[in-house]
Amino acid sequence: MFLKTHKSYLERALVVIGLIAALALAVACAPAPAAPTSAAPPPSAPVPTSASIPTAPPPVAATSGPAATSAPAATSAPSAGAGTTFSIAEGVDPDTLDPMGQTTTTVQNMVNYMAEGLVTLDPTGKIQPLLAKSWDISSDGLTYTFHLQQGVKFHDGSTFDAAAVKANMDRILDPNNTVPLRGVLSAITSVDVVDPSTVKLTLKQPTAPLLAGLTETTAAILSPATIDKSTPGYKKVDHPVGTGPYIFKQYTKGSQLVVTKNPNYWGKKPYYDTMVFRIVPEAATRESLLLAGQVDMIILPPVSDIPALQKNPAVKVLLGPSDRTIFVAINTTSKPLDNPKVRQALNYAVNKEAIIKNVLFGAADVMDAPIAPTLFGYCKTGPYPYDPAKAKQLLSEAGVAAGTKLAFMSPTGRYVQDFQAAQAISGYLKDVGIDATPVTMDWPSYVATMLKPQKENTTQLHVLGWAPGYLDESQQILQFQSDQHPPSGLATSFYSNPQVDSLAKQALTETNETKRADLYCQANKIIWNDAPWIFLWVQRFPMVYSAKVTGIQGTPIEMWDTTNAHPAP
Amino acid sequence: MARYITQRLVIAVITLLGVSTIVFLMLHLLPGDPARMIAGLLASDQDIARIRIQLGLDKPLVVQYLLFLGNLLHGNLGISARTSDPVLTDVLQRLPATIELAVISTALATLVGILAGVIAATRPNTILDYVLSALTLFGVSMPVYWLGLMLIIVFAVNLHMLPAAGDDSSTSFILPSLTLAAFSVALIARMTRASMLEVLGQDYVRTARAKGMRENRVLLRHALKNAFIPILTVIGLQFGTLLGGAILTESVFGWPGIGLLLVDSIFARDYPMVQGIVLVFSTLFILLNLGVDLLYAYFDPRIHFA
Numbered sequence: 024m025f026l027k028t029h030k031s032y033l034e035r036a037l038v039v040i041g042l043i044a045a046l047a048l049a050v051a052c053a054p055a056p057a058a059p060t061s062a063a064p065p066p067s068a069p070v071p072t073s074a075s076i077p078t079a080p081p082p083v084a085a086t087s088g089p090a091a092t093s094a095p096a097a098t099s100a101p102s103a104g105a106g107t108t109f110s111i112a113e114g115v116d117p118d119t120l121d122p123m124g125q126t127t128t129t130v131q132n133m134v135n136y137m138a139e140g141l142v143t144l145d146p147t148g149k150i151q152p153l154l155a156k157s158w159d160i161s162s163d164g165l166t167y168t169f170h171l172q173q174g175v176k177f178h179d180g181s182t183f184d185a186a187a188v189k190a191n192m193d194r195i196l197d198p199n200n201t202v203p204l205r206g207v208l209s210a211i212t213s214v215d216v217v218d219p220s221t222v223k224l225t226l227k228q229p230t231a232p233l234l235a236g237l238t239e240t241t242a243a244i245l246s247p248a249t250i251d252k253s254t255p256g257y258k259k260v261d262h263p264v265g266t267g268p269y270i271f272k273q274y275t276k277g278s279q280l281v282v283t284k285n286p287n288y289w290g291k292k293p294y295y296d297t298m299v300f301r302i303v304p305e306a307a308t309r310e311s312l313l314l315a316g317q318v319d320m321i322i323l324p325p326v327s328d329i330p331a332l333q334k335n336p337a338v339k340v341l342l343g344p345s346d347r348t349i350f351v352a353i354n355t356t357s358k359p360l361d362n363p364k365v366r367q368a369l370n371y372a373v374n375k376e377a378i379i380k381n382v383l384f385g386a387a388d389v390m391d392a393p394i395a396p397t398l399f400g401y402c403k404t405g406p407y408p409y410d411p412a413k414a415k416q417l418l419s420e421a422g423v424a425a426g427t428k429l430a431f432m433s434p435t436g437r438y439v440q441d442f443q444a445a446q447a448i449s450g451y452l453k454d455v456g457i458d459a460t461p462v463t464m465d466w467p468s469y470v471a472t473m474l475k476p477q478k479e480n481t482t483q484l485h486v487l488g489w490a491p492g493y494l495d496e497s498q499q500i501l502q503f504q505s506d507q508h509p510p511s512g513l514a515t516s517f518y519s520n521p522q523v524d525s526l527a528k529q530a531l532t533e534t535n536e537t538k539r540a541d542l543y544c545q546a547n548k549i550i551w552n553d554a555p556w557i558f559l560w561v562q563r564f565p566m567v568y569s570a571k572v573t574g575i576q577g578t579p580i581e582m583w584d585t586t587n588a589h590p591a592p
Numbered sequence: 593m594a595r596y597i598t599q600r601l602v603i604a605v606i607t608l609l610g611v612s613t614i615v616f617l618m619l620h621l622l623p624g625d626p627a628r629m630i631a632g633l634l635a636s637d638q639d640i641a642r643i644r645i646q647l648g649l650d651k652p653l654v655v656q657y658l659l660f661l662g663n664l665l666h667g668n669l670g671i672s673a674r675t676s677d678p679v680l681t682d683v684l685q686r687l688p689a690t691i692e693l694a695v696i697s698t699a700l701a702t703l704v705g706i707l708a709g710v711i712a713a714t715r716p717n718t719i720l721d722y723v724l725s726a727l728t729l730f731g732v733s734m735p736v737y738w739l740g741l742m743l744i745i746v747f748a749v750n751l752h753m754l755p756a757a758g759d760d761s762s763t764s765f766i767l768p769s770l771t772l773a774a775f776s777v778a779l780i781a782r783m784t785r786a787s788m789l790e791v792l793g794q795d796y797v798r799t800a801r802a803k804g805m806r807e808n809r810v811l812l813r814h815a816l817k818n819a820f821i822p823i824l825t826v827i828g829l830q831f832g833t834l835l836g837g838a839i840l841t842e843s844v845f846g847w848p849g850i851g852l853l854l855v856d857s858i859f860a861r862d863y864p865m866v867q868g869i870v871l872v873f874s875t876l877f878i879l880l881n882l883g884v885d886l887l888y889a890y891f892d893p894r895i896h897f898a
Contacts, residue, residue, distance in 0.1 A: 050700070058686065058841065087691075090827075090896070107837070112846075115679075116852075116856055118675050118860070119673050119676070120677060126631075146620060150874050170652060170839065200629065201635075201636045201639055201642065201643060202639070203631050203632035203634060203639065204632065204634055205636070205639075209636075227739030259676060275847030275848060276675075276682065276685065276686065276848065277686060277852050277853060278758065278760070278846075278848035278855075279758070279760070301757070301758055302846060302848070302856075303755075303757050303758070303844065303846035304846060304852065305843055305844050305845075305846065307742060307843065307844075308741070308743075308757045308844055308846060309757075311744045311748055311749050311756040311757070312748075312756045312757055313747060314749045315744075315748040315749045315752060315756050317748065317757075327788075374754060422599055424636050464623075465624075465858075465859065466624075467622070467623070467624025467625070467626075467629050467859065467860075467861045468622065468624050469624040470624060470625075470628060470629070471623040471624045471625060471628075472623065474628075492634070511637050513633055552756070
C-alpha cells in the first residue's frame with residue numbers, strides 16, 4: 024500500500040516528530056538571549072562566546088517624553104527636512120504599541136514618539152512639564168491639580184483637554200484592564216474635570232513619587248475617540264493616536280515601525296520627515312548596518328566592539344547613563360550567607376573595576392550606593408574596595424571553611440556581558456576560598472527559579488539587573504523590603520530589616536523633599552552595611568550613531584531621543 | 593494514487609496530533625510562568641491572576657489540552673499571549689518571508705549542488721574533485737551564524753553592494769539565501785557525487801556509451817535521472833531543515849519570518865504562538881514529504897502507488 028521501495032511511512036513519521044521535537048528542544052535549551060530581543064546563538068554552542076551577545080532591556084522599566092521640549096534649544100537647527108528619513112536599528116519587536124500595555128523600555132521609547140503624558144523627564148532625569156503646563160499639589164499631598172496646555176491637537180484632529188485626560192486615566196485605572204506598570208498610579212481614586220484646561224487627581228494616600236509615575240509611557244494621553252469604552256481600543260489600541268511629534272504610519276511585525284512628522288505638532292517641530300525603527304535582533308548585524316551606512320543610529324552595539332567604534336571617525340558612541348544597577352543578589356536566609364560578615368566579605372572579594380574594564384569594555388560604573396546616582400534618594404555609601412585579604416579575614420571570622428560551595432546562577436544576554444561577568448566573579452570568589460561556579464538558563468526559567476518561595480528557593484547567589492521605571496528610590500528600595508519577598512515580590516535576596524522597612528514606608532508618604540531624601544539616605548547606609556547584594560555596577564546604555572548626524576540625546580532610563588536630530592553641519 | 597494520497601493524509605493528521613501533543617507537553621514542562629512573562633516583572637498579583645484566567649492557565653493540564661485540541665479541530669489556533677492577536681493571522685503573515693527564503697535557497701542549492709556533484713563524479717579523484725570535496729566539506733561544517741556575519745561584512749559593510757539586514761529592498765533576499773543555501777549545497781553536492789558514481793559504474797551506462805551516445809545525454813538522461821532518487825530525498829529533507837535553519841538566518845539578518853517569531857514566542861512563553869508555529873511547520877514538512885514521495889514515481893517508473 025505504501026511505497027514499495029522505501030522505508031515505511033511510520034518510520035519516517037517518527038523521524039519527522041523527532042526532528043520537530045529536537046528543533047523545539049534545541050531552541051528552548053539554547054543559551055538564552057533575552058526575551059524580547061536578540062538572536063539565539065547557535066544551539067550547538069552552549070557556552071557563550073565573548074563577542075556579540077545582544078543585550079536586552081528587560082521588561083522592567085521606564086519612560087520619558089521624547090519631546091524633550093526643555094532640552095537646550097538647538098537654535099541653528101534647520102527648520103525642515105522634507106523627504107528626509109532617519110533610521111534607527113534596535114533589537115526589540117514590540118509586543119504592543121498601546122501605552123497602557125507597556126513593559127519594555129525600548130518599546131516605550133518608540134511609543135513616546137507618538138504619545139505624550141502630562142509630565143516628562145528631561146535628559147538629566149528631572150521632571151518637566153509636557154501636556155501639563157504646571158500643577159499644584161495640596162498641602163496634605165492628596166490632590167494634584169494640573170493646568171493643561173491649550174491648543175494641542177491629537178493626530179486625529181480632536182482637541183486635547185481635561186476630558187481627554189480623564190478618559191485616559193479612567194482607562195488606566197480600570198482594574199479589568201491589564202496595566203503592567205500601573206504602579207503608583209493605583210493611588211489615584213478619582214479624576215475630575217474642573218474646566219476644559221484643568222484636571223484634578225485625588226489620591227487615597229499621599230504618594231510622593233506620583234509625578235514620577237506620571238512620566239511613564241503607561242500614563243500617555245491618547246485621543247479619547249480611540250479608547251472609548253465601546254471600542255476595542257478600550258482594551259488595547261493597535262497604535263497610539265496621541266499628541267506626539269510623530270504620527271504612526273506603519274508597523275510590520277518583526278520588520279519595522281515607521282512614523283511620520285506631525286505637521287501640527289504643538290512643540291518644537293522635528294527635522295526629519297520620517298523616523299524608521301528597524302527591528303534587528305542581532306547586535307553584530309546592527310553594527311554592520313550602521314557601518315554600511317544603511318541606518319543612522321543603532322541601539323546596543325556588541326559591547327566588545329565599543330573600543331573599536333570609539334576610534335572610528337565615521338561614527339559617534341554615546342555611553343548613555345542608565346539607572347540599571349547590576350548586582351549579585353545574595354540569599355540572606357541561606358547559611359552561611361545569613362551572616363552579614365560573609366556577605367561583606369563577598370563584596371570585598373570581587374574586583375569590580377577590573378571586570379568593568381576587561382569584560383564590559385568600560386560600559387559601566389562601579390556602584391557606590393544601593394541605587395544608581397541618577398535616582399532621587401541617592402547618597403554615597405561606598406564603595407566596597409577590592410580587598411581579598413579583608414575578605415578572607417571576614418570569612419574566617421565567620422567560620423566559613425575554605426572550599427565552601429555556593430549555588431550561583433546568571434542569565435545570558437540579559438544584561439551587558441552578564442554571564443561573562445559571572446564567570447569573572449566566580450574566579451574572584453575562588454581566590455578567597457568560595458567555590459561558586461555559575462550556571463545559566465533562559466530568562467523565563469531564570470525568573471521562575473529566582474521567584475520560588477523562600478522555603479523552596481535553592482539559589483544562593485544570582486546575577487540580576489534592576490532599572491527603576493522612574494528615577495525615584497521608592498522603585499529601588501522594593502528590592503530590600505520584607506513585604507516584597509518572592510513569590511509575590513521581587514526582593515530576591517529575602518533581605519529583611521525592620522528599620523529599612525519603616526524608613527521605606529515613611530519615605531513613600533513624606534512630602535517634604537529634604538526629609539524624604541534623608542530617610543532614603545539612612546536606609547541606604549543600613550542596606551549597604553548589611554550587604555544583601557554583591558554591589559557590582561551601574562550599567563551604561565551604549566548607542567552609536569553616524570557622525571553625519573547630530574542632536575541625539577539619551578535619557579538616564581535607557582532611552583534615546585532623536586526628535587531633535589538633524590544633519591551635522 | 594488517489595487512495596494512496598488519502599491514506600497519507602490520514603496518517604499526516606495522526607502525526608500532527610502527535611506533534612501537537614509533544615509540543616503541548618514540552619511547553620508546559622518548561623519552567624517559567626507565561627502570565628508573569630506577559631504581565632511584566634512589576635505586575636500586581638491581581639493582574640497576573642487575571643491573565644492566567646484569560647489564558648486558561650488556571651485549568652488542569654488535561655482540560656487545557658482538550659480545549660487546545662477542540663479549538664484546533666475548529667481551525668482555531670488561539671490568541672497569542674504576547675501580542676493578543678490571532679495566532680493564525682500572525683503565522684500566515686510571517687510565513688511567506690520564510691518560505692521565500694527556503695524556496696530560493698533550495699533552488700540555488702539544488703542547481704549548484706547537482707552541478708558540482710556531477711562535475712566531481714565525472715572526474716573522480718582529480719584535483720577538481722578534491723577541490724569540490726574540500727569546498728563542500730567547508731560548507732557542511734560552517735556555522736550559519738558566522739557565515740551570515742561574514743557575508744554582511746564583505747558585501748554590505750566593505751563593498752556597499754547589498755543591504756545588511758531586513759527585507760525592504762529588492763536585493764535583501766540575496767545574503768540570507770546564500771547563507772541558508774551554503775549548507776544544503778554541500779550536502780546535495782556530496783549526495784549527487786556518491787549517487788552518480790554508483791550509477792556511472794552500471795552496465796547500462798557502459799552500453800549507452802558503447803552505442804555512441806553523446807556524453808551529456810548519457811550523464812543527464814540516463815545517469816542523473818537514475819541517480820536522482822536519493823538526491824531528491826536529500827533536497828526534500830533539506831527544504832524542511834531550511835525552514836528550521838531559518839531561525840538562525842532570520843535572527844542574523846533581521847528577516848521578518850516565522851523563525852524570528854518562534855524565538856520571540858519561546859522566550860515570552862507564548863504557548864499558543866509556539867504551538868501554532870510548530871503545527872504549521874510540521875504540516876509543511878509532512879506535505880513536502882508526500883510531494884517528494886510522489887515525485888519518486890516520475891524518476892523511477894518501477895514505483896507504483898496502490
